Amino acid sequence: MDWMQIVSALAxxxxxxxLFPRAKDAMQNSPKGSSSDWMxxxxxxxxxxxxxxxxxxxx
Amino acid sequence: MKMNQNFSTVAQRSPSELATNKxxxxxxxxxxxxxxxxxVTAMISMALSMPPMTYLISVIGAMxxxxxxxxxxxxxxxxxxxxxxxxxxxxxxxxxxxxxYASLPNGGNIITLSLGxxxxxxxxxxxxxxxxxxxxxxxxxxxxVGFLLVLMAAIVNIFLAIPAMSLVISAVVIMxxxxxxxxxxxxxxxxxxxxxxxxxxxxxxxxxxxFISLLQILGIMGGDD
Numbered sequence: 001m002d003w004m005q006i007v008s009a010l011a012x013x014x015x016x017x018x019l020f021p022r023a024k025d026a027m028q029n030s031p032k033g034s035s036s037d038w039m040x041x042x043x044x045x046x047x048x049x050x051x052x053x054x055x056x057x058x059x
Numbered sequence: 060m061k062m063n064q065n066f067s068t069v070a071q072r073s074p075s076e077l078a079t080n081k082x083x084x085x086x087x088x089x090x091x092x093x094x095x096x097x098x099v100t101a102m103i104s105m106a107l108s109m110p111p112m113t114y115l116i117s118v119i120g121a122m123x124x125x126x127x128x129x130x131x132x133x134x135x136x137x138x139x140x141x142x143x144x145x146x147x148x149x150x151x152x153x154x155x156x157x158x159x160y161a162s163l164p165n166g167g168n169i170i171t172l173s174l175g176x177x178x179x180x181x182x183x184x185x186x187x188x189x190x191x192x193x194x195x196x197x198x199x200x201x202x203x204v205g206f207l208l209v210l211m212a213a214i215v216n217i218f219l220a221i222p223a224m225s226l227v228i229s230a231v232v233i234m235x236x237x238x239x240x241x242x243x244x245x246x247x248x249x250x251x252x253x254x255x256x257x258x259x260x261x262x263x264x265x266x267x268x269x270f271i272s273l274l275q276i277l278g279i280m281g282g283d284d
Contacts, residue, residue: 004111004112004115007115008217009214009218011115011118011119012213015122015210016210016211018126019206019207020207023200023206026199026202027200027204029199029200030196030197030199030201031196031197032197033197033198037193037194037195037197040191040193040195041195041198041238044183044184045234045237047183048184048234048237049234051176051179051180052176052230052233055172055273056276056277056280056281058168058172059165059168059169059172059277059280059281
């Protein structure tokens with residue numbers, strides 16, 4: 001096994017441990033979004049997906 | 060009486076709107092300067108033919124500085140210098156990655172499309188958040204948990220090295236980072252983020268991750284030409 005793989009996994013693992021309390025806090029304290037709020041998020045994300053598909057066609 | 064109330068509302072709103080506009084303006088100015096600086100450090104790294112391990116060392120170093128040092132200096136002028144240090148290191152780390160992609164048969168095309176695609180994604184999502192002025196604070200928990208899950212999947216795939224899984228992880232990272240662009244921009248607009256140094260590093264990280272993920276997706280999908 002490559003030492004770079006081990007260091008990468010360790011670094012990502014440390015990052016997960018560092019982010020975990022923040023994620024837990026964000027989950028507990030984030031306001032709930034309405035269905036229209038979620039649509040306002042989903043529509044541009046669908047646009048991004050279509051754009052990436054276009055980029056794949058261009059490459 | 061109503062007119063007085065309106066004047067009062069305008070008078071109350073103006074200082075906070077001015078402050079928000081100032082944070083936005085400073086954030087975008089610092090962001091554009093750090094992106095240019097990263098481009099310069101990436102070119103230096105390419106010219107020096109840095110080895111692949113440079114990416115790993117630069118990213119780990121930059122993340123440690125961004126997470127543990129930058130927050131302590133975010134309210135002082137030193138914070139701007141630290142932002143340039145972090146973004147310069149990340150740009151320097153990109154050098155070997157760009158060299159590797161440039162050596163592919165259609166590598167130049169992949170790099171150009173990734174760069175242009177990242178710009179289009181960032182500008183369009185920022186414009187969407189700025190013009191609609193929607194509040195995306197409800198996305199906080201969803202994005203953080205999604206990011207943690209994708210990081211765990213990335214750890215597993217370091218050892219499994221499945222190309223299809225890399226592709227899915229890169230696609231999900233782009234979706235999550237797109238969400239963070241909306242979330243971070245909305246936080247600035249609605250006064251949730253008043254420090255332009257921290258706002259800049261947050262947006263820079265989203266751009267960096269989108270660029271790396273796009274490179275990977277286009278590299279895998281365009282690799283059989």
